[in-house]
Amino acid sequence: MKLYGYWRSTAAYRVRIALHMKGIAFESISVHLVKNGGEQHHNTYSELNPNHLVPTLVDGDFSLNQSLAIIDYLDQTNSENYLYPKEAKSRAKVHALALDIACEIHPLNNLRVQQYLTNSLNITEEAKQLWVEYWMNVGFIAIEKQLASSAGQFCFANTVSVADICLVAQVYNAHRFNVDMSAYPIINKIVKNCNELPAFINALPENQSDAK
Numbered sequence: 001m002k003l004y005g006y007w008r009s010t011a012a013y014r015v016r017i018a019l020h021m022k023g024i025a026f027e028s029i030s031v032h033l034v035k036n037g038g039e040q041h042h043n044t045y046s047e048l049n050p051n052h053l054v055p056t057l058v059d060g061d062f063s064l065n066q067s068l069a070i071i072d073y074l075d076q077t078n079s080e081n082y083l084y085p086k087e088a089k090s091r092a093k094v095h096a097l098a099l100d101i102a103c104e105i106h107p108l109n110n111l112r113v114q115q116y117l118t119n120s121l122n123i124t125e126e127a128k129q130l131w132v133e134y135w136m137n138v139g140f141i142a143i144e145k146q147l148a149s150s151a152g153q154f155c156f157a158n159t160v161s162v163a164d165i166c167l168v169a170q171v172y173n174a175h176r177f178n179v180d181m182s183a184y185p186i187i188n189k190i191v192k193n194c195n196e197l198p199a200f201i202n203a204l205p206e207n208q209s210d211a212k
Helices: 010-022 067-077 088-109 111-119 125-150 162-176 185-194 198-203
Strands: 002-005 027-030 056-059 062-065
Touching: 002 010, 010 067, 010 088, 010 162, 010 198, 056 067, 062 067, 067 088, 067 162, 088 111, 088 125, 088 162, 111 125, 125 162, 125 185, 162 185
Parallel strands: 002 027
Antiparallel strands: 002 056, 056 062
């Protein structure tokens, strides 16, 4: 199994955590999102993933993009440490919280959005920082409220799920952008608990071979 990603990609970070949680051996192939004009735009990679995004998982002759689709695939094909509950309503709740993070918070601070704000709209660094802080806080306020009724050690009681994976990766991103996280004690507790687990430690961006 091969994972095309980038050490600091939030989406690739999610998939690395899932692979480690599932105990699946994989080859990590770096696609540098900044060097050489962005290697995600090179023909060899864009043929694999026409969206010009990471990650892409290759499992034999099967390839798949989109981090949550990849995690769902891994959960469907490997019974070690399920990341989605089996019961329908619980699964839906976990899935919804993961989507709240991956689809509502993350895209607004993704690299290509940042580059468009700077290169096409001529947004200043100060204004771009305010953009990131505003949209992350909008998302985190809602997540903190949801977690008040569902959290134990993790987002949903005491079992790691895809929601925790998404949360940890997004909070890492928030720290990168110097977003003040002090207003979110439940989120911070969950992230701390997750980051004490070997799977999360092994998946940390700075622990990747292409981290520079």
